[in-house]
Every structure is written in structure tokens, then in C-alpha cells.
Amino acid sequence: MDFNQAYSSDQQAFRVAVRTWLEHNAPKGLRIPPDGRPLDEETQRTVKDFRRQLGAQGWLAPSWPREFGGGAMSPAFESIIMEEIQRIDLPSMGDNNRWIPAMMVWGTEEQKRRYITPALHGETITWQAFNEPDSGSDLAGVRTTAVLEGEVYRINGRKHYITGRFDPDYLWTLAVTDPERPRRLNLGMFMVDARLAGIRIETQRLLMGSERRVYLEDVVVPADCLVGLPFQGWEIAQTILESERGGYTLRGNEDETAASIERFLREERERS
Ligand SMILES: Cc1cc2nc3c(=O)[nH]c(=O)nc-3n(C[C@H](O)[C@H](O)[C@H](O)COP(=O)(O)OP(=O)(O)OC[C@H]3O[C@@H](n4cnc5c(N)ncnc54)[C@H](O)[C@@H]3O)c2cc1C
Known part of the structure; x- marks a missing residue:
């Protein structure tokens, strides 16, 4: 064939x-x-x-x-x-x-x-900031909180191992909106303006490559950057993970990622 x-x-x-x-x-x-x-x-x-x-x-x-x-x-x-x-x-x-x-x-x-x-x-760059120091595979265990205060949410938390080579305009992120609700029904999904006060980004050097750490400290976001209902974040995350894990999505070329890992390994070998 x-x-x-x-x-x-x-x-x-x-x-x-x-x-x-x-x-x-x-x-x-x-x-x-x-x-x-x-x-x-x-x-x-x-x-x-x-x-x-x-x-x-x-x-x-x-x-x-x-x-x-x-x-x-x-x-x-x-x-x-x-x-x-x-x-x-x-x-x-x-x-x-x-x-x-x-x-x-x-x-x-x-x-x-x-x-x-x-x-x-x-025109814009968005990082997917889900992963946290204590919740990787167990995504429902995120500890970042988003507390509703009138017309705004106040967000606090840490995100680790976040990929992004370009400075972000937005952070697409999951946070606990109601700690009283059961796991998976207590999360909200937010599109956060990455230039807001209280957001700090560091580079995390790894054995092979580097990723970012994002700290959110008393970040005040308008309530209309919540996507879906305040407890639908888990469902929304599933939509993303389904397309990430093999469904059809916007195509991204990962050949350059593989090529860059190869270049990095060659350079490391030459240095040692
Ligand atoms: C290069 C790189 C880029 C990344 N970019 C991003 C990004 O842009 N945005 C983002 O949000 N995250 C990103 N991540 C984080 C990624 O989502 C997490 O690494 C991933 O979710 C796994 O979490 P963890 O590393 O904490 O591993 P852990 O959750 O600690 O898992 C470690 C191992 O234990 C296994 N394990 C865990 N739980 C169980 C269980 N219950 N039963 C059996 N086995 C289990 C896992 O399969 C794995 O093999 C990135 C990670 C890397 C390495």
C-alpha cells in the first residue's frame, strides 16, 4: 500500500x-x-x-x-x-x-x-501553567488557589516545569476555587495576563535543557478571565489533555525540539 x-x-x-x-x-x-x-x-x-x-x-x-x-x-x-x-x-x-x-x-x-x-x-504567546511541585501526574491535586473577591479573583500558587522560550502574554492555569468542594469539582480554569503584579518567572536549569518556574503571589485578575464555571476546570483540562495526547489539535512541529536536544547532547559531550 x-x-x-x-x-x-x-x-x-x-x-x-x-x-x-x-x-x-x-x-x-x-x-x-x-x-x-x-x-x-x-x-x-x-x-x-x-x-x-x-x-x-x-x-x-x-x-x-x-x-x-x-x-x-x-x-x-x-x-x-x-x-x-x-x-x-x-x-x-x-x-x-x-x-x-x-x-x-x-x-x-x-x-x-x-x-x-x-x-x-x-500577536500573543500563552504558556500552559498546570504542573506544580506537588501535583504532576496527579493534576487534580493542584494547590494554587483563586479566591473570588467581588468582581475579581485573587490567585496564589506556584507552577513548575513550565515550557516557554518566549516571554508570555498569558498563563493558562488551573486553580482551586472552592476548597470545600470535592476533588476535581473544586477547580477553575483561568487565562491570566502574564504581566500582572505579583507574577514572577524564573528559569529552572535542568540536566538536559531548562524550563520555567512561575510564582503567583496575590495576583488580582478580573473574574471574566475565568473560562467556564468556577468548578469546571477539571473538565476543561480534560479537553486539552485529550487533544494533547493524540487528538487533532493545532499542529506544532516538535522536530526542532528533538533536533535541539541532539545539539545540546553533542555540545555537552564536546565540553566533557
Ligand atoms: C520538559 C518538560 C516540559 C514540561 N512542560 C510543561 C508545561 O509547559 N506545562 C505544564 O503544566 N507542565 C509541564 N511539564 C510538567 C509535566 O506536566 C509533568 O512532568 C508531568 O505531569 C508529570 O509530573 P511529575 O514530573 O511531577 O511526575 P510525577 O507525577 O511525580 O510522576 C513520576 C512517575 O511516577 C508515575 N506515577 C505517578 N503517579 C502514579 C500512580 N498513581 N500510579 C502509578 N504511577 C504513577 C508517573 O507515571 C511517572 O513515571 C513539563 C515537564 C517536562 C519534563
Whole structure:
């Protein structure tokens, strides 16, 4: 059986057009540290500018609806764009998109426009900040709290092993909204503006690579950044984990992640 994908002449012509556009517009000579450290400011700016150019054409999510910043294209055209982008040496951005399918399911129309459209236009970066020092596999055990005070929530907690090479605009995070309710029915899902007072981010150097630690200390967020009901966070997390663990989601290229691990190991061997 032949598993190779066959492209029509229209699609092949489109591939040539995409490749030519990328050759002219993709950034060259980027400084991408192989160990996963945050990118320097200039590299971030260059890549973000390029992402905005991709997003303006709907190329960050080619098969998604245009009203949310997608390209409204068929899967074959999407594959062509993704394959051509993957030929370029760019820092991995796969983690930036994981929340979007869940926001499509659970967000209000206003929230979808507020968060998804700028993300697919390449204007915002969102980290998925779920994991905590005492709740990894046992995600329902998160200890971060979000206490409702009138029109705002006050959030306190710590998130560890969070992936993000670009400075974030948002943190997509789980917190306990009602400690009196049973496990899994006591969580809320929040989209937190990452520049709010009380948020501190550190780099966590690992044996192989590095991740981030996020500290939230008395972070006051408007109540409308809660997605779904105050006790639906667990259900929403399942939507994300289902697509992360093999369902269809926005495609992210992890080839560069694998290549960067290989580069890191080579450099470590040369150093020792
Ligand atoms: C490179 C990297 C990037 C990451 N990026 C992110 C990110 O962007 N956002 C984020 O939220 N998190 C991130 N994480 C965290 C990741 O979600 C957690 O590492 C993961 O949930 C596992 O948690 P843990 O490391 O605390 O392991 P633990 O939960 O302590 O588990 C350790 C081992 O015990 C096993 N185990 C645990 N409980 C049981 C049980 N009940 N029965 C049998 N076996 C069990 C596990 O399978 C595992 O093998 C990242 C982690 C890494 C390593």
C-alpha cells in the first residue's frame, strides 16, 4: 500500500509559492540556544514579527475559521504550509497553542475573540501553567488557589516545569476555587495576563535543557478571565489533555525540539 500523499497540480503550485515566500521572509541566522533557555530579546522580536506575518495570512492555523484568525483552507493546503514552515530553523512553538481547542469548546464568544484571534494572528504567546511541585501526574491535586473577591479573583500558587522560550502574554492555569468542594469539582480554569503584579518567572536549569518556574503571589485578575464555571476546570483540562495526547489539535512541529536536544547532547559531550 502506498502511504505517500499525492498533491494536485494546484497544491504543488501552492507549495512553490509558499516556499518562495518563506525564502524571502523567514528570519535567518537566529540565535536558538540548544538547551531550551529563554530566547534573547532580539531573537524573540524577530520571530514574533515573522509569526505576525504568518498569522496575517492565516498560516498559523491554515484550516481554522477565518473569523478567529485561521486560513479556512483544506487539510492538504494546511499540510503544505506546515511542511514548508518545518523546513525552516525556528524555535519550537508547539506549547503555545494547546489551550486553543479547549477555549473553542468552553470559552464565551467574547473570550474566544479576546484570546484566540490575537493568538492565531501571531500577536500573543500563552504558556500552559498546570504542573506544580506537588501535583504532576496527579493534576487534580493542584494547590494554587483563586479566591473570588467581588468582581475579581485573587490567585496564589506556584507552577513548575513550565515550557516557554518566549516571554508570555498569558498563563493558562488551573486553580482551586472552592476548597470545600470535592476533588476535581473544586477547580477553575483561568487565562491570566502574564504581566500582572505579583507574577514572577524564573528559569529552572535542568540536566538536559531548562524550563520555567512561575510564582503567583496575590495576583488580582478580573473574574471574566475565568473560562467556564468556577468548578469546571477539571473538565476543561480534560479537553486539552485529550487533544494533547493524540487528538487533532493545532499542529506544532516538535522536530526542532528533538533536533535541539541532539545539539545540546553533542555540545555537552564536546565540553566533557
Ligand atoms: C520538559 C518538560 C516540559 C514540561 N512542560 C510543561 C508545561 O509547559 N506545562 C505544564 O503544566 N507542565 C509541564 N511539564 C510538567 C509535566 O506536566 C509533568 O512532568 C508531568 O505531569 C508529570 O509530573 P511529575 O514530573 O511531577 O511526575 P510525577 O507525577 O511525580 O510522576 C513520576 C512517575 O511516577 C508515575 N506515577 C505517578 N503517579 C502514579 C500512580 N498513581 N500510579 C502509578 N504511577 C504513577 C508517573 O507515571 C511517572 O513515571 C513539563 C515537564 C517536562 C519534563
